[in-house]
Amino acid sequence: MHHFVARSFLFFLGTLVSFVHSKTDSPDVSALNVMFKSLNSPNQLSGWKDSGGDPCGDDWKGIKCSGSSVTEINLSDQKLSGQLGYQLSSLSSVKIFDLSKNNLNGDIPYQLPPNAQRIDLSENNFNGNVPYSISQMTNLEDINLSHNQLKGQLSDMFGKVQKLKSFDVSNNQLSDKLPNSFANLTNLITLHLQNNQFTGSINVLTDLPLNDLNVENNGFTGWIPNELKGIDNLKTGGNSWSTGPAPPPPPGVQHRRRPATEEKKSEGPKKSLQNGLIIAFSCLGGLALLLLLLLMFAFTRRRRSPPPSSLFLDDDKMSGRKGFTPLHSQELGAESYVGILKEPKDFKSMDPGNGDIKSLLKSPSMGLRRSVSGRVSFSENEFANRLKGRRSTSVQAVPYSLADLQRSTDNFAPGRLLGEGTIGRVYRAKYPDGKVLAVKKINSSHFQGQKPKEFSKLVTNVSKLHHPNIAELVGYCSEQGHNMLIHDYFRNGSLHEFLHLSDDFSKPLTWNTRVRIALGVARAIEYLHDVCSPSIVHKNIKSSNILLDLELNPHLSDYGMASFHLRTSQNLGMGYNAPECAQSSAYTLKSDVYSFGVVMLELLTGRMPLDNQRRRSEQCLVKWARPQLHDNDALAGMVDPALRGLYPPKSLPPFADIVALCIQLDPNLRSSIAEVVQALVRLVQQSTINMREDLSASCRTNDSEY
Structure with a gap:
């Protein structure tokens, strides 16, 4: 009996010791496992494993912990090769992330440790661009990406990283102008941009508290602002600075500071x-x-007490609204989806004492109060009128002269042609100040003798529409028989180009970005169908009409043109049209839902709706995919090969279920777009729960991040 008790005690003690010893949080372990495999499982990383283990308890090389959480990863100068993997966003407690002076290659991952304070990836062979995930890293104080092969321009990603004190991207191949959001870096002391290909002025740096600025060997132009000349350590050689005295500042503008010596x-x-x-x-x-x-x-x-409508009177606060949160970092993290998960039902109270204007404005309906029918009229809703009034100073459609558009498009030269659709051609207009616009030149045959009146009505109706995920109208022209609509130009082109026309050097869309694009487009369609009164049927939803901005946020274009589509071929988007669209009178809101389902299939498979290059049974995407959407085993074989297996497997069946509900042959069996939005929101919410456990199961030996 005593022996039994002794053995039981020893067993309990051993179990307790084992429990205490195995203390590292499982998400951290999983992320480091993926990282180890992505680094080609190097022998020099003692203690590291490609599966399981206890980094905090077993003394993994370069790892420091606090309690059960990994807080520091320092692997500088370890002769490491390969890449960093795709699960870095799980390392939520890491403050220091240093892999400098190695031979790492590929793109810097979109998903970096989200709460890091110092990141050093300098002196490697990284290419691609500076990851947009930096925009969400509000604790970041020091980031060094120097001595790599980074290309492209710096995105406007610095609005929220106001703790940043040091930023170094020197000795890369970055180009274009400095982002305006640099002006938000009110704590920036050190900025190294030397040996790149930056252009434009450096005026955006004028009000920063810099004491170490190096912009040598770029293509900067203009004058060095006087406010920067007092910096202790300033290097500006090797640029194309203007000679002669600098122009005076605009009236009322004061210098922020004088040289430090004068101040002392x-x-x-x-x-x-x-x-x-x-x-x-x-x-x-x-x-x-x-x-x-x-x-x-x-x-x-x-x-x-103020009336409820006073909630909407603060136009200054509303003007700073961001409609759609970019999700390159922590794309499946709950905090990243806060801007797109809000449902109209979430806003139960219009009491100014309880309302939150920032949360309200993240709804797809932008805070519009619905009538009994569920629709909102622009003429009847006070907030819609206020919104239109607010936008009148920024995005109201303004008239452009024909001569102006001819100059900016080189007289509509073929080299400026962006695309051609059923309604007309779209040209790229470029202005001397760098502004770029997209000009849609509508074929005059569509107006049938009622040109002035009908075009004016079109402009009036389309200019009322404002949503974060539609390509809003910014201008128009109606002169000498020409009728043109003018929109912002989106440098990343269309979703069609990204999915189907990219070359081997282009960056494919990650799974999380695809889900985000689907939800954004669904929000835009929901706005047209359920918020606008009367409802707007798009009639030409396809991937080439979904434009992507620099952060890959989707913007639906070609809306408000349904009356023109009645006069054109019903084969507007080959492979996108629902079966009932053989007759134009049968086109309904549910027909738009079908077309959106085809777009979702493109996001899932990477295939075009119609592809004559494939064998006959696979040429029509819908016919090929429909029988497989409820077969979980078949789904894995349908996924776009460009993803290289980097997706949460459990997110495939619900995504496919949504597609199946959209592409039903019978319109009555299709979901409404509001139901599609809700289903996509549930998918996002479920993904935030399952991401950590699922991604580890989907990795391959050569895991990589795009």
Whole structure:
């Protein structure tokens, strides 16, 4: 009996010791396992494993922990090769991430440790661009990506990373102008941009607290701002600076600071005066504060409660709204989807005391209050009118002269042609100040003698539509028989180009970005179908009409043109049209849903809706895919090979289920677009739960991140 008790005690003690020893959080273990395999399982990383293990308890090389969480990864100068894997976003407690001075290649992953304070990936062979995930890393203080082979321009990604103190992308091949969001880096002390191909001015750096700035050997032009000339360590050689005196600043603009030497000289004489003033104003300030409090108390007693509509009066706050959160980093993290998960039902109260304007504006309906029918009329809804009034100073469609458009398009030269559709051709218009627009030149045959009146009605109707995921109308032209609509130009082109026309050097869309694009487009269609009154049927939804901005956010174009489509061939989008569209009168909202289902199939498979290069049984995407959508084993074989297996397997069946509901032959059996949006939201929410456990199962020996 005593032996039994002793053995039981020893067994319990051993189990307890084992439990205490195996302490590392499982998401951290999984992420490091994937990273180890992506680095080609190097022998020099002692303790590391490609499956399981305990990094914190077993002393893995370069790993430091706090409790059960990995907080530091320092593998500098370890002769490492390969890539970093796709699961870095799971390392949520990592503060220091240093893999400098190695031989790492490929793109820097979209998903970096989300809460890192210092990242050093310098002196490697990374190519591609600076990852947009930086835009969400609000704790980042120091990032060094120097001495790599990074290309392209710096995206406008610095609006939220205001803790950043040091940014180094020197010795790369980055180009184009500096992003305007640099101006938000109010704590930036060190900025190294030397030995790249940047162009334009450096005026955006004027108000930053820099004391170490190096912009040598680029293509910068203009003048070096006087505000920067007092920087202790300033290097500006090797650029094309303008000679002669700099132009004076605009009226009312004051210099932020003088050179540091001047400030120090004048500091002493002023100090005693400042101290005296401080004492005097402190006394006066106390009396003023007391008086202010009394006035506020008297005012609030007389003030009545504001009407509910006062919630929408703060146009300044609304003007800063971002409609669609980019999700290159932590794309399946709950915090990243906050901008697209909001449903109209989430906003139960319009009481200004309970409302949150920032949350309200993230709804696809942009806070519009619905009528009993569920629709909103632009003429009846106060907020819609206020929204239109607010946008009148920024994106209201303005008239352009024919001569202006002819100059900016080289007289509509073939080299400026972006594409041609059933309604007309689209040209690229470029202006001397760098502004680029897309000009849709509508074929005059579509107006049938009612040109001025009908085109004016078209412009009026389309200019009312405002949503984060539609390509909004910014201008128009109606002169000398020419009728043109003008939109912003999207540098990343269309979804069709990204999926079907990319070469081997292009960056394929990650699975998370594809889900985000699907949800964004669905939101746009929901806006047209359910928010606008009367409902707007698109009639030409296809991947070439889904434009992608620099952050790969989708913008649906060619909306509001349904009346023209009645006069054109019904084969608007070969492979996209629902079966009932053989008769134009049968086209309904559900026909749009069918077309959207085909777009989702493109995102899933990477295939074109019609492809004569494939064998006959696979030429029509819908016919080939429909029988396999509920076969989980077949789904894995349908996925776009460009993803290289990097997707959460459990997200495939629900995605395919949504597609199946969209492409039903009978329109009555198809889901409404609102139901599709809800299903995609559920998929996103489910993905945030399952990502950590699923991604580890989908990795391959040569895991990589795009």
